[in-house]
Amino acid sequence: MSTVCVVRDLVKTYPAARGRRGVPGTSAVRATDGVSLDVRRGEIFGLLGPNGAGKSTLVRQLTGLMRPDSGDVEVLGHDLVRHPERASRLIGYLGQESTALDELTVALAAETTGRLRGLSLRVARAERDDVLAELGLTEIAGRPLKKLSGGQRRLACFAAALVGERPVLVLDEPTTGMDPVARRAVWAAVDRRRAEHGVTVLLVTHNVIEAETVLDRVAVLERGRVIACDTPSGLKEEVAGEVRVELVWRERAPLDVPEVAALRDSAQESGRRWVLRLAPDEARAAVAAVTGGAAFAALDDFTLATPSLEDVYLALGGRAKGLVKA
C-alpha cells in the first residue's frame, strides 16, 4: 500500500502583530510546530483537535494555500512546497468558507467549480447532476446557497468539492451544522469514492464522535504539534484501563462529605459537572460513595462510560475544552 501524503517537519510561524490603539499586540505563534504525518492510500485520515490547534493552518499548507516556513509536503510523489500550484490538480478541497459561492444556485456552484477543475461543459453538467442526486440536493438545485440553512449550504459546498474527481480529498470540517441525514449522505459519498476509486481523504474535525466512527487513523493536534497518531481504537487502548465517571451535582458539590472532597483533586470541574477518569475499582468506590449517604442528596445525575477519544486527548495532555461530542 503506497503512501499518498508525506509531511515532514512542517513549521509555520505567524509573525508577532504590533499592538494598535485599542488592540493589544500578539506575540509570534507557531501554528504548526514540526508536524510529520504519513497518509496511506484509501485511508480516511483525521486531524483532531480544538480550535486553534493548528488543523486549518496545516491543511492550508497541504493544499498549497500557504507556504510553510520549513519542512516538506509530498502528495502522490509531487513536492507541493516547491510546486504549490500542483495541489489543485491533485486535491479536491472543501474549505470552511463559502463566500465565493454564496450568491450562486446550488447547481451553478457545482457546475462552475467543475468547469474550473478543467471539465468540459458537458462533463461538468453530467457530473453535477450525478453528485446533486447522490447527495439528495436535486430538489434545491435552483436555490441560491445564501438562502439555504447552514447545513444545506455546507452540503452544497461539499457537492461542489466532489465535481471533477481528484485522488485526494481534503475536507475541513465538512459536516458542520448538518443534520444526521446530510451527514450520512456525506459519509456515504466519501465511502463510495474510496471503494470505487481508492480516493484518500484527509479530514479536519473537532467532533470526537465523528472521529471515532468514520476515521481509519487520526492524528491528535495540540498547539501545532501531533501529540498522538493511531487508529481510534489504538488510541483508546492507551487509556483502556480507565473508566470515565461523570457526576452532575444539583447545586454544588457537597465538599463536607470527605469522600467527595477526596475526589475533587482528580476531577475536571465545569460548573455543576465533574468528569473523572479512574481505575475500575476506584470508579466503583467513587460511585458507591456518591450514591449512598449524604452525597446522594446533592447528586443530580451520574454516568459511567468507557473512555472516548476526548479522554485520550485529555490523557495525552490536551487542554480541557474545545472538542465537540455530537
Place this chain on the structure above:
Amino acid sequence: MSIVPAEAVSGRVSTAAETVNEPADGAPAPLAPRARLLPSLAAVYRAQLSRARVARIPLLFVATFQSVGIMILMRGVVDGGDEARAVVAGSSVLVVAFVALNLLAQYFGQLRASGGLDHYATLPVPPAAVVLGAAGAYASFTVPGTAVTAVAGSVLFQLPLTHLWVLVAVIPLSGAALAGLGAALGLLAPRQELATLLGQLGMSAALLLGVLPADRLPGPIGYARDLLPSTYGVEALARTFDARPDWPVVAFDLAVCAAVGVCSLAVATWAYRRAAVR
C-alpha cells in the same frame, strides 16, 4: 512496510481503481488537467452574471437613478453647448464607475477578507480567468444603466442621438479600465474597509471630475482629471455629440481607456496571485 488499515482494503476496492490511481513505483501520479483560460473565463463570467439576479439589480437601479438625477440637477446650471455634452457623457460613464470600479472593489475586498479567494486558489484555474471573468461581468452589468442614462440625457439636453452607437466601444473600454482599477484596488487593499473606501473615492472622483465641465475646474484638479481613466471615456462620448465628430481624437481617447484597461487588469491579476497564496 506499513500495516494497511483493514477498511482500506475491504473487498470493495476494485482492481480497476488500483490501475487508475496507483502510480508506477516511485513515479509521481499524473496531474489532472488545468482549466484552460477561455472556458474558465466563460464559466466565471457566467457565474458572476448570475449573481446579478440575486444581488446586483437593485444597485443597478440606484446607479442609473443617481446619474439621471445628476443630469436633472445640472439642467438648472448648464444650458446647452459643450457643458451639456460633458454632463451627459460624465453621467453615463458614472454608471460604469459606480458598478465596475466601486462595486467590484467591494466585491474583491470582501472575497479576500472572508477567505473566499481560497475557493478559486484551490482550483487549477488561471488567475487571469478569475479577474477577467469578474471584471467582464461587472462591466456587463453597466450596459443597461449606461445606455438608459445616455439616451435620457440626450433627450433632456436636446443632443443628437445619431452617434450614440459609440457606446458599443465606450462601455467595454472604459469598463475594462475601471473594472481593472476596481479589481486591483479591492485585491491590494490590506483591509476590506479600505477596499470599500477606495472604491467609493474612485467613484466620487469619477463623478466630480467627469460630470463637472473641464474648463470650470481649477488647474491642479484639471491634472487629476487627466489622470483618471474614466475621463477618456467621458471625452470620447462627449465628442460624438458633435454633428461631425473628430473621430481620430475619439479613437485616441478610447485607446487610452484600452491601454489603462490592459495595465490595470494585469496589475489586478498579479494582485490576485499575491492575495491567493498568503
